[in-house]
Amino acid sequence: MQISVRPRPGTPRMAEQQRFPSLSGGRALVIDRASEMRAALGRGLAACGIANVDYVARVSDALARLNQSSYDIVLCEYDLGQGFDGVNLFETSQRHQLLKPSTIFMVITGERRLAQVMSAAELAPDDYLLKPFSGGELISRIERALRRKGRFRVIDDAVRVGDYLAAVSACDEVLAAEAPDAIEFRRMKGRLLAQVGEHSAARDLYRELLAERDAPWALLGLGRAQFSLQQYDEAQQCFERVKQENELVIEAYDWLARTMVAQGDPKTAQEVLQDAARRSPLVAQRQRALGGLAHRNGDLAAAEAGLAQAIELSRGSFWRDPATYGELARVQLERGDIGAARRTSTRLKHDFRGDAAADVLLQLVDAAVTEQMGGDSKLERDKARQKLKEACEQLETLDDVPAGVLLEAAHACYARRQRDQGEAFVRKALRSSHDDTELLARVEGLYQALGEPETGSSLIAAATQDILELNNEAVRAVQAGDLAGAAQRFVGALESLPGNVQVLLNAVHTILSLINRDGWNPQYMLLAEQYLARAKRLDPANGKTRQLIDAYRRTQRRYGVDAPGAAAAQAAAAAAEQGEGTDKAA
Template sequence: MKIPETTADLQQTLGKEMSSKRALLIDRYPNARTSLRMMLSAMGVGLIDNAGTSADVFRQLRAHRFDIILSDYLLEDERDSQQLLEELRAQQLLPRSTVFIVITSERAYHNVVSVAELAPDDYLVKPFTAHELNVRLARALHRKRFFAQLYEHLDNGAYVEALGTCERLIRQDSGFRFDALRFKGEILNTLGSHAEAQRVYQQVLAQRAVPWARMGLAMALRGQQQMSEAEAFGQSLIDDFPEFIAAYDFLAEVQEEVGKLPEAQEVLQRAAMISPNNSARQRMVGDVAARNQDLQAAERAYGKVLQRRRNSSLRDIDDYTNLSRVMLDRGHTTAARLVTEELRRDWRGNQQGEFAALVMESLCANKEGEPAKAKRAVEKALILHEALKDEGRSAAVSEKLALDLAHACLVTGDEKNAREIVRRIAAENHENRIMIAQVQSIYAKTGKAADGQALLAQVGREIVELNNRGVLAARRGDVEGSVKLLMEAAERVPNLQFLVNATKAIFTLLERKGWDPVLARRGIRFLQLAQAREMRNPKVVSARELYQRVARKYGVATVPFNASRTLRGKGSFP
């Protein structure tokens, strides 16, 4: 499929498809939407809808599937299309097949970089002509059509099939060969085939010095535990392409992984200065600064996150508790109380919000020297926590907030409840160094560091014992016994390792013995829980591929997992 060279060629290639396309025009001003409508109508677009506010956008996208979205950069109430694009992707309302083009009069450096970072399909700077829009839109639609089958596989999490489609597209005579190679490299990295991904990126770099290929190569090196080389690649990428923001995130992750926490914080802060509107990165800055004990930087970053997300669908209870927690650590108790009151007000009527407010209220009261008040608040929080568990909504409580509850229990003398909460979190995150460090931190803050270390050691021994029972059964050839033991382990401790092991054991058994719908449903549930923890982890991807292969073997329809979002961001192809 050769790319037509002129707009007329593109229009002819797309043919009558334009009349079946549905477009959404997002702009505060009716006159601007009218002007865009005229341009699209002249291109032959058949169905055109309007949205003047973000609420209109979400309502429209929940009701219809759009082929084209044109969004002005500045939206209502000081919101912008970068926020909108973040929200749409987070809520999985924007399929890969939809063309999203940002229209902006913003020429400020950080705004241009911010828009480009979230990788819309294109962006147009005002003023522009109908011909410019025509050219950009026609080419974007053509690209979407070329990769349509690949998008479908990625949406279903079918990476092996996606890889086969990439191979076929690479062999075609088209102008998209390097785009297809980029997809191939990313899929290989996601599958954990890092050596193969390295060869793909080296092949690209032998022909083009493009930053995304250097980034992919650095990720492949990291996947092969070549950390020094990965760090060096990340640093050189930033030096040569300072606007390639994803490289900063990658470099910071590598540096933190090898214990260079101050360097990781500095790199993330540089990225946040270049692209200050990315609230997810500001949260990363806050997290790393807090772990680095740079509480002033953490407070500043968390404050920006709360300010940015306050009126968006991305707002999160953790945005309030993160800021309140670091304020307490700095001794700013009055300010922490104000944030807690804001949390209670903004989340009025929400049980998780009230629970979080009670936890932080207890910690504030303790800092203020009011132990009785702190104890009453934590007792109310514990009752509400139990109610959330009984209603099956305890998963909505983040692990950071659960640790805050454990901390509040410790400072009020309720060591039994603190121990129970910490045991669960430590067991479900025993391989997560960051979470384990946070457990150690709350015990250290309360003068019980040795108790915390002893509890973590005990949990570690229990995890090893639980896992070994199932693994040893499998080695003895007792596949069914192994499945039973691994399922019990995953039910008791739903950490990533146990969930993946149980999923693989179930579908290995089904592959050998035949399809069992009841057992398969349990396997799918374990897989969904594993994906909720770390969707892009190669072990999770491998478990999903096994499930899909076995389902295909027996002609059973697979459950879609919306896995395409795992290939977004971090420098990935849109």
Template sequence: MAEYSDLSVLIVDPNPGMRGNLHNMLSQSSITKIDYAVSSGTAIRQLAKKPFDIILCEYDLGNGSGENNGQDGQQLLEDLRHHKLIQPWTIFIMLTSEGVYSKVIGAAELTPTDYVLKPFTVDALLQRIRKAVDRREVFLPIYQLIEFGNIRKAVADCKVAEEKNPRYAVDFARLRAELLFDLEELADAELIYQWILMTKPIAWAHLGLARCLFGQQKYLETQETLETLLEQNPRYMAAYDLLARTHEVLGQQESAKKILEDAVAISPHMVRRLRHLGEVAFEAGDVGVAEKAFKQVVAKAKYSEFRDPEDHVKLVKTLVKKGDANQASGVIRDMERSLRGGPNVDVCRAIAAGMVQEMAGNITAAATELTNAVNSVAGSRGLSTGLKIGLVHSCLNIKLDQQASDLMLNLMNDVESGVSMDDAVNVFEKAGRHDLAQGMGEQIKIQVDELIAHAADQRSHGDLRAAVDTLNAGLRKAPGNLALLPAAASAILKQLDDLGWEAPLAEQCYFLLERMRRLDPTHPSLEALMAQYHHTQRKYGISAVA
């Protein structure tokens, strides 16, 4: 097996004897580029430094010192995929006993490349490695297209590969559906999952179908699909997560909480699911369940390389709502002690301390802490939008109106936040602050007018593409703004007319015009813009849109 001599392998196992045995087995196939990790934490640190072709991972990891801390190989794999520390073509083989295998095989959404049941022979292990390497060679051209961002070509090549490699036809179909999902072509992805399900009732295909339905806002169909999936596979954990989200969207917080509680009872160690349960329980008013969930999140995260001080803030918020200032203060001290020097700790500590001071009636001290938090946000990195909006509400509670408005404007102008101009106004309206909502509306009008003027200047200088880009950036923040919509449609039509027909851009223009029609059927610019659209179609001999 000299052809495998270039492969690099990371062995993740707390048992030194097993690490030695695996090393010897790999050596028999000429694999000598071997590194070790004794726990999930050391594995993550190794993988952050360099990639490996193969990861051989023991399911029962502990923390590297023989203690069970709730971490296991499956959760390591999910963390690695979630944080993109391994490439799609990395071979991840789980080593597990038969009894454990029977428990995890149905629960795992992010399945490993393979499972190897203990005890196993060198021939059995090498056979699995050979099979995985051969499969990777077939898929590698597609993965490389994805890595270089050529998603359209990857989708097309998946279709060709399905026909050329019947043994992997379903796997290529799955990858094609996932790529279409990422491109937000949900109806096309849905058709592929339905085709797969006609041949075999595969759990991941049911989940993929449900995700497509959810993305198309077909929530009742999503719910029905997931309930069917869980009847057939009651340990398929990702289905619980999406089902809970579906109930949330439908306004059924109590049902969402119950679904997540059921999931946690089956698989109690997944931090992201526990965090979700805490958030849903808090919104549903179940402080007891929220407190228990957030305490577990904080405790389990101690063993993770991805600790997040926001979890401490959520626990403090829950304890403040419960009225337990003593415990809340203890959580803040733990955050300061255990996460000292970590990113975003100062912001999170100030937010948490501000809530505790407000609870105690120390408004001046609370204002000082929250002002410090707002000032520190600018220098932070990766804070969630939810935390920042929570900080806005905390500022409003103690009349820090200017700080709340400044922070909301920053959120609105941050492309990554996902907060639209309408969202920004609604935050103040829901807080009963119509005066601030009005002020925010005036600020938004000024920004929109500046955008439109800047785009007009770009058009006047002949930079049509830049004008379209400028207005599209504005629409991402204010998709329903009836000043931006006609300006953007007009800019696109000018580009199409002068620079040539581009089908995707034309589709966007038609979509914007239809959005205008829905929002204001009597808009004074609509008829002229639609006539211009059809004129440009005819100019280039394009069939009219149905």
């Protein structure tokens, strides 16, 4: 997209504020329930030179568009209906990285809503436009936002190809030049550092910023960095301060609740999330967390409400978790509502048609329903036991099963006194996500409900220790210069830990280090490509994944092998050549 600034027709070349941008070739998204407002905004964008405009009226359609396409400008009505607003949409888009760094996100609102928008202005939208407005006002607002964000295009270029470290370097170059908009680049740098998993550097940057100015977004960023570093006391202080001073910044509530769970206080965490949900009820992840906490705390009515709301909000979106349906059905059965559990099962089957992990959950729910309907009937108990057995056997054949699904299977096994199988599923879930604080909290909740909190603690400690020992062995091999040995250890470990994102990424890092030291190896590059794809699928927001995708591409370029699928083709050719050599020798 080329951006130029030219005088308005009929006006002299005077102050910069009297000029407006031409965004020829740019792309915009307009989100508004009113067709006449969508048309008016389209005319304003056309005056800026934007002919490529998409229009949506619903939040789900907006998220789908943002996930599929890259937009230069997003114009969004504040009131999106049913309690969802434009600031919620912006936060969701940022959380899932659906916007380019240079994307302009503008909220359009009426005067009575202005306070809500302005309360989050430092944390969310780039600008706001108060209704009613003229075409000239819209153009002026877009121009002002472009002045602020147009320079982020150099970061766009780096992020587009996955080179997040280059994006951080681009921020540093601007900061070294002491640009007038340095604060925006420091803010962007903090976000990028968090995205690539450099949490210590992000923490230090936010501390420097807060020493200079009291910015809620910097305090929130500092809290997130400290949480990632497991500095929970410090993180809690940050989130509580943001919440007290900016009560409409709902993200602070979510992080505060997460921090309290990590510190072993689920009851207070539920209260915090309930407060957040009252203020902003239509966020699926918030309702999912609230439902899970309420279930853990024995508040079944709140658990059912939260989990059901989470499912409704996420249906039709690309952020759906089949385990949510499984937990909802468990809650409904605990409340004695068999009909509701069966309806949840029907929804699960419809929403996840063809999903193997969801099929297992369906069998688990069916087994539980059969058992509860059968009462004291031995025949029905035997049927339920057989269905559970078949579900567990199917689960054992699947790769990369989500940890939540494994925990649902564990709940089903423990409920039917199949302790060994239940514990095996818990171990597998922990080995795939041993550093996921929310997963750990759910495991602790499972064993607290069983009256065996020490068992949960020991399983968590054992899983963590196994991963640490594996990493330590590989690190010692690396320190001794045995990169090949370290790579072999990781590759071997992934046969039993196929879904552990940390091990996947450590394996990739070691493989790339080995190749950059000793030369091109198509088999290892193919493994690195496969591991990165698996890690991205399991944890799309993981910053280290982005960092290593960049390193993988740079390694390809170094050896002149950067075509898509090149590693797979070379590995296949090498394997075929090796096979021919074996045949000749025979």
